Amino acid sequence: MLHITALSQQLPQTGNPIHTVNPLNIKQQDFKKGSLTVFCGSMCSGKSEELIRQVGRFILAGFEVLVFKPSIDNRKILDLELDPLHYIPSRTGSWVNCIPVTSVQDIYETALTSSAHIIAIDEVMFFSSEKDALLSLITSLVKSNKKVLVAGLDLDFRAEPFGIIPELLAYADKVIKLTAICNVCGDDTFCLTQRLVNGQPAHYNDPLIMVGSTEYEPRCRKCHIIKKD
Ligand SMILES: [Zn+2]
Known part of the structure; x- marks a missing residue:
């Protein structure tokens, strides 16, 4: 079971600088180029698990990471004592701390002023009502040499493309489609x-x-x- 503490749990309340767990005490330099990677698929396809795994790889390598999720997603999937708002769980037991946000503006204010190398957003389809703002933010982050990782349902319950996802797939450097x-x-x-x-x-x-x-x-x-x- 993989447990990753990407952010101090106090961060959402205090706004203190980001701290990642970096057991090798490595300080990585900025990337020379940014990129957008999309993890998509149906429910139970392992999207969040893959996002957590990728975030964990970068933390272990000494990169600074910011992880967000929409605060509408407060499902308690794992039996943890943590507030489910403040971590992203996978159905196989791994989890990572995150910052819950209610709008793209919340991500904007934290991400663009942060020195984090990696910006990860789970359940990204819940920001579909702010499509233009999110696409603009992601474009700015990628141009600022950040690696942006997003995960979400590619199709809604009607089996139709879900909100912002088609645009994200079109603009992505890399798409990882997972199946349940x-x-x-x-x-x-x-x-x-x-x-x-x-x-x-x-x-x-x-x-x-x-x-x-x-x-x-x-x-x-x-x-x-x-x-x-
Ligand atoms: Zn069937």
């Missing part, structure tokens, strides 16, 4: 995100983002159902 295993038939070639409301497939006209009495599971194309009646 269908919860119904076990197919492991391609998965969508099935939304269930009271155990039944959701209706096409349901809101794109729903918090509350909904459940999600990965399903292949054949098993994925959207009600349209």
Whole structure:
């Protein structure tokens, strides 16, 4: 199980300078070029786990890292004593500390004034309502020689491209598409995100983002159902 403390837990409250755990006490120089990497796929495809793994690689190599997630994502997936707002969990047990943010402006104010080499954002599709602002911010960060890592659902529960993700895929230096295993038939070639409301497939006209009495599971194309009646 991989536990990575990327940031002091006090940071979101105090705004103190960023501190990363760097056991080898290496101080890396700035990158000569920035880049954007996108980790995408359905739910349970390992997007957050891959983001955590990549962040961990850079921390161990002595790079400064900033990790953000939208504060709407406060799911308690792991049995940790930490406030779930302040870490990104993976379903296989790894996690990394993060800064919860409510808007792109929050990321902007912290990231552009930071000396961090790596800027990571999980569940990036939740910033789709601020598409232009986020694309502008990411462009600025990449031009400032930062490595930007983002993770998110590429398709929504309707099996349609999710908000800002198509633009991010188009502008990315590198795209890593991950797949889950269908919860119904076990197919492991391609998965969508099935939304269930009271155990039944959701209706096409349901809101794109729903918090509350909904459940999600990965399903292949054949098993994925959207009600349209
Ligand atoms: Zn299936």
